[in-house]
Structure formats: structure tokens, C-alpha cells
Amino acid sequence: MNAADPIIQISHINKYFGSFKALDDVSLDVTLGEKVVVLGPSGSGKSTLLRAINRLETISSGSIIVDGHDLYGPDEDINRIRMELGMVFQSFNLFKHKTVLENLTLAPIKLKKMEKGRAEEMAYALLEKVGIRDRADHYPVQLSGGQQQRVAIARALAMEPKIMLFDEPTSALDPEMIGEVLEVMITLAHEGMTMVVVTHEMGFAREVADQVVFMDDGAIVEQASPDSFFDHPVHARTRLFLDQIL
Amino acid sequence: MSDQEKIIEIGDGAAIPDPKDKGLISAWWIALIGTVSLLIILPLVKPDPYARVLSFVPDGILVTFKVTIASISLALVIGLLTGLGRLSKNRFINLIASLYVEVVRGVPLLVQLFYIYFALGRIVRVPDIVAAVIAMSFCYGAYMGEVFRAGIKSIDYGQTEASLSLGFNRRQTMAYVVLPQAWRTILPPVGNEFIALLKDTSLVSILAVADILRRGREYASESFNYFETYTMIALIYLLITLILSKLISNMEHRLSHYERR
Numbered sequence: 001m002n003a004a005d006p007i008i009q010i011s012h013i014n015k016y017f018g019s020f021k022a023l024d025d026v027s028l029d030v031t032l033g034e035k036v037v038v039l040g041p042s043g044s045g046k047s048t049l050l051r052a053i054n055r056l057e058t059i060s061s062g063s064i065i066v067d068g069h070d071l072y073g074p075d076e077d078i079n080r081i082r083m084e085l086g087m088v089f090q091s092f093n094l095f096k097h098k099t100v101l102e103n104l105t106l107a108p109i110k111l112k113k114m115e116k117g118r119a120e121e122m123a124y125a126l127l128e129k130v131g132i133r134d135r136a137d138h139y140p141v142q143l144s145g146g147q148q149q150r151v152a153i154a155r156a157l158a159m160e161p162k163i164m165l166f167d168e169p170t171s172a173l174d175p176e177m178i179g180e181v182l183e184v185m186i187t188l189a190h191e192g193m194t195m196v197v198v199t200h201e202m203g204f205a206r207e208v209a210d211q212v213v214f215m216d217d218g219a220i221v222e223q224a225s226p227d228s229f230f231d232h233p234v235h236a237r238t239r240l241f242l243d244q245i246l
Numbered sequence: 247m248s249d250q251e252k253i254i255e256i257g258d259g260a261a262i263p264d265p266k267d268k269g270l271i272s273a274w275w276i277a278l279i280g281t282v283s284l285l286i287i288l289p290l291v292k293p294d295p296y297a298r299v300l301s302f303v304p305d306g307i308l309v310t311f312k313v314t315i316a317s318i319s320l321a322l323v324i325g326l327l328t329g330l331g332r333l334s335k336n337r338f339i340n341l342i343a344s345l346y347v348e349v350v351r352g353v354p355l356l357v358q359l360f361y362i363y364f365a366l367g368r369i370v371r372v373p374d375i376v377a378a379v380i381a382m383s384f385c386y387g388a389y390m391g392e393v394f395r396a397g398i399k400s401i402d403y404g405q406t407e408a409s410l411s412l413g414f415n416r417r418q419t420m421a422y423v424v425l426p427q428a429w430r431t432i433l434p435p436v437g438n439e440f441i442a443l444l445k446d447t448s449l450v451s452i453l454a455v456a457d458i459l460r461r462g463r464e465y466a467s468e469s470f471n472y473f474e475t476y477t478m479i480a481l482i483y484l485l486i487t488l489i490l491s492k493l494i495s496n497m498e499h500r501l502s503h504y505e506r507r
């Protein structure tokens with residue numbers, strides 16, 4: 001793979017749920033270190049696209065290449081590819097039966113055969129980074145939504161992924177907790193992480209995104225830098241969407 | 247949650263006391279004290295035949311326990327496989343598992359017991375107790391399968407997706423993430439099944455297995471003290487199930503630690 005090649009190459013993918021077309025000829029390239037924010041109305045296919053990138057959703061046609069690996073290549077091990085792709089969910093999905101610390105160490109210990117002491121050391125450092133080190137021995141139910149989401153981000157980072165995928169990470173949060181999660185994501189962005197983020201946080205999109213992608217009815221309608229996207233939207237549907245939410 | 251209700255219906259074991267439910271706790275205590283008192287007082291007041299029954303039956307208690315423990319262990323393994331089979335996307339595996347459950351559900355346990363016992367007897371000569379264990383676990387494995395299926399289904403699919411997204415495969419996800427959580431949902435009905443199974447092992451007394459009931463029948467037919475014998479036998483079963491239900495409820499309480507804020 002050439003250094004200039006995109007780390008994610010999505011080419012002409014289609015996705016059907018039965019006869020319903022959820023993704024319609026979507027193509028998108030993401031280069032190393034790039035931050036892509038995906039916007040669009042409810043049901044436009046944002047989650048489906050994001051989940052297609054780590055094959056939580058299988059596509060009906062087209063191709064997706066991540067870090068040189070074809071997601072559907074016959075010799076590829078999807079589990080290995082997924083280790084390169086951290087994912088953060090709207091509903092956190094922390095392992096309920098594990099403490100915060102164990103949530104972070106489980107995958108490195110089992111999948112990377114990392115020694116427990118080292119895994120914990122790294123976990124503490126990550127918890128420090130997301131500002132929640134003092135909750136290491138708590139169970140997820142004992143944390144607020146904002147805290148859980150920060151742990152979820154740290155859990156994904158514990159596998160040292162090359163790419164982070166976020167699916168509306170702040171949508172399930174009380175307004176006063178959104179800031180603390182966005183702050184962690186902004187830090188991550190500044191550190192150079194490659195990120196694909198589905199969100200309704202326009203401030204975040206403006207500040208962090210290199211590319212804004214607007215979807216409607218399963219297709220990418222507009223794709224631009226945040227400045228031109230927000231200040232000079234080309235398509236009528238984009239303008240309509242922006243009028244509704246801004 | 248209808249699946250949850252269904253699995254609880256299947257077992258007809260003793261009600262497992264809820265640690266918070268004071269009413270049940272006192273019912274449990276009254277039953278326990280009553281049972282223990284009768285087991286002590288009757289033999290003292292009328293040693294013949296009560297004390298003699300008590301000295302005759304203990305061999306049987308051991309056999310009952312052996313059959314129960316062996317059967318439940320095997321049934322848990324069969325149940326896990328059946329539950330996974332019923333949830334499998336593989337049509338064939340799914341069909342086999344479902345067929346097994348349907349057949350077992352539709353045939354009375356005693357008939358199954360006779361059937362497996364004699365069918366097995368035609369093929370291989372195994373000790374009666376082994377045949378009994380195979381028959382019991384064949385039947386209870388199907389019930390356990392439904393318990394496992396409902397328990398696994400009760401776990402939010404988001405847990406599976408989070409695990410897969412970290413790079414765990416399906417099997418690892420089941421082992422590290424889903425089953426440890428499902429166990430919490432599974433334990434109460436498994437506890438019920440355990441107690442129900444222990445009681446149902448009394449059926450194996452018909453197959454020349456010398457369990458509690460068979461020992462009692464042997465004694466009764468020699469001494470003609472039917473009433474006294476079956477009184478003691480009922481009390482012994484009651485004492486065992488009372489203790490077991492308490493143990494299970496304690497274990498359940500301990501397992502729920504991560505759900506407490």
C-alpha cells in the first residue's frame with residue numbers, strides 16, 4: 001500500500017434490507033489522519049455506512065478496503081481488520097459484567113496476549129486521558145452516561161486502532177454531558193487519529209472535520225470542507241437540512 | 247418479557263426465595279423448622295418404624311444426589327448446545343435442536359425414561375444408574391436448552407456488537423461477553439430445573455436404581471409400614487429441596503453484584 005493511498009476506500013457500495021435500499025452507490029475515501037463527519041436526516045443511511053466499514057453490516061455490492069485489506073477478501077480475517085477499527089456506539093455498550101478497568105483490558109489481554117500488568121498500566125493511562133481514572137473499579141451502571149461514553153472511547157483506544165468510528169456518540173447523553181465527550185474526541189482529533197464521525201453536533205463538525213459528508217436517502221448528496229459546506233451549501237436538500245437544524 | 251415468563255413456567259421446582267421478600271422467607275423458615283422438627287421428633291417418639299426408616303434410607307440419598315448431579319451437569323452441557331443450536335443461523339443445526347426440544351416436550355418423562363432405558367438396553371449393557379442419568383439428562387437438556395436460549399436472547403445485541411468491533415470472533419464473544427451476563431438470567435430457572443430434576447429422579451426408582459424412594463419402597467414392602475415410610479421420605483425430599491432453594495437464592499444474589507449501584 002502506498003503512503004498516499006486512502007486508509008479507507010469505499011467504492012460504489014449498495015446495501016439492501018430486503019427490497020429497501022439503505023445505501024445507494026456510496027463511494028468515499030478517507031486518508032490517514034483525516035477526520036470525516038457524516039451528517040444527514042434520520043434514516044438516511046449514516047449508521048449503515050459507518051457499520052459497513054467494520055462489517056457489522058454486510059454490503060450487497062461494491063467494495064471496501066481498509067488499510068489495504070479488502071473487507072470481503074477471501075483470505076482476509078475480519079477479526080484482525082476490526083482490531084484496526086475502534087468503534088464507539090450511541091448506547092455505549094460497555095460490558096456490564098466487567099469493571100471499567102476490565103472493560104479496557106479484556107481485548108488487549110485476550111486478543112493481543114498482552115500481559116495483565118501491562119494492559120492495566122495502559123488502561124490507567126487511557127482512563128487518565130479521558131479523565132475518569134478514579135472510576136476504574138466501578139461497574140458501568142455506576143457511571144453517568146458521559147462517563148460511560150468516555151470509558152467506551154478508552155476501551156476502543158486500548159486496542160490501539162488506526163481508525164476510530166463514532167456513531168452519534170453524544171445523542172444518548174443529557175445536554176450537560178455532551179461537552180465532556182466532545183472534548184475527548186477533539187483531543188483525539190488533534191493527536192492525529194483518523195476519525196469517521198456520525199453526529200448532529202455542528203460545532204464539532206466545523207471545528208474538527210476535514211471533510212463533511214451529507215447523506216440523504218442512502219446516497220451521498222454533498223461532500224465538502226466544513227467552511228464551504230456550512231457557508232455555501234450547493235444542493236437544495238443540504239440547505240433544507242441546514243435550515244432545519246441550525 | 248415473554249421468553250422470561252415462559253422459562254420460569256417450565257420448571258416446577260420449589261419457589262426460590264427472594265432475599266428481599268420477607269413473606270417467603272418466613273414461609274421458608276416455618277417449612278424448614280417444621281420439617282427438621284418432625285424428622286427429629288418422630289423417630290424419638292416412635293423409633294419403630296420411624297428411626298428404622300431413617301437408618302434404611304441414607305444410601306438412597308447418596309444415589310439420588312449422584313443421579314441429580316450427574317444429570318444436571320450433562321443437561322447443562324446439552325442445554326448450552328441446544329440453546330446455541332436454536333439460535334443458530336445454520337438451518338440444519340437449528341432444525342435438529344428444535345426437533346429435539348419438540349420431541350422431548352411432547353413425551354412424558356416417565357415414558358422417555360422407560361424408552362431410553364430399554365432402547366439403550368438393546369444396544370449396550372450399561373449399569374442401571376448410567377441409563378437413568380442418560381435418560382434424565384436427555385429430557386432435562388431440552389428444558390435447559392430453552393433456558394439458555396432465552397438467557398442468551400435477553401442480552402442486548404449491543405454487547406455482541408461492541409465485542410465484535412474490538413476484534414473478538416463469535417465464539418469468544420459468546421464466551422467472554424454474552425454467556426457471563428446471560429448466566430445471571432439463566433441461574434434462577436436453572437435453579438428451578440435443578441430442584442425439579444432432583445424431585446423427578448424419584449422416577450428412576452422404577453428402573454431398579456436404589457434412590458431414596460426405592461429404598462423407602464423396599465423398606466415399606468418388608469415392614470408393611472407404608473404410611474410411616476412415605477412420611478419420612480416426603481420429609482427428606484422436602485428438607486433437601488428447602489436447603490437447595492436457599493443455596494440457589496444466595497448464589498443468585500451474589501451473582502447480581504454488578505447490577506447494584
Ligand SMILES: Nc1ncnc2c1ncn2[C@@H]1O[C@H](COP(=O)(O)OP(=O)(O)OP(=O)(O)O)[C@@H](O)[C@H]1O
Nearest residue numbers: 017018020022040041042043044045046047048049
Ligand atoms: N436491520 C435493518 N433492517 C431493515 N431496515 C433497516 C435495518 N437497519 C436500518 N434499516 C433502515 O435503513 C435505513 C437507514 O438506516 P440508518 O440506521 O443507517 O439511518 P441513520 O442515518 O443512521 O438514521 P438515524 O439518524 O436515525 O440514526 C433506515 O430507513 C432504516 O429503517
Ligand SMILES: [Mg+2]
Nearest residue numbers: 046047048168
Ligand atoms: Mg444512526
